[in-house]
Amino acid sequence: MRRLVIRPRISFVQGALLVLALVCGQTSAQTFTTLFHFDSTHGSYPYGDLTLSPDGSTLYGMARQGGTYGYGTIFSEPVGGGTPTVLFNFDGTHGGNPYGSLILSGSTLYGMTAQGGTNGYGTIFSLTIPEPSTFALLGVGIATLLLYAWRRRKR
Secondary structure, three states: OOOOOOOOOOOHHHHHHHHHHHHHOOOOOOOOOOOOOOEOOOEEEEEEEEEEOOOOOEEEEEEEEEOOOOEOEEEEEEOOOOOOEEEEEOOEOOEEEEEEEEEEEOOEEEEEEEEEOOOOEOOEEEEEOOOHHHHHHHHHHHHHHHHHHHHHHHO
């Protein structure tokens, strides 16, 4: 009686990957982090993809509803989480209910709305966002004004 021996055959690449997987193992567990819970103030029902700033510090996106006028918002969110900044509140006149994803070119965001505008059928829009250096200069200017006011009050 013959004995049947089954030997699994794997390629060199498959073997190398198997050895690598066994040696390295999974070094870290995946972590899921909620960066923000939407509310009507910052927008509601976010839609589309998030767009990452060139320096990797900020995410840009759109919410279909909410905001000051209820027609949606364009927002920015620090990658590390926190409260988003509303960059624009759609008002119906300039479009409403943004749809799709934003495209970032230089310091300008481009996108579309599904409603609003002159004819009520939506808009294509652009929004210039401030460069990080603009925020730094603004912060320095405000700090200088506050320091000046404080020193003047002390006299």
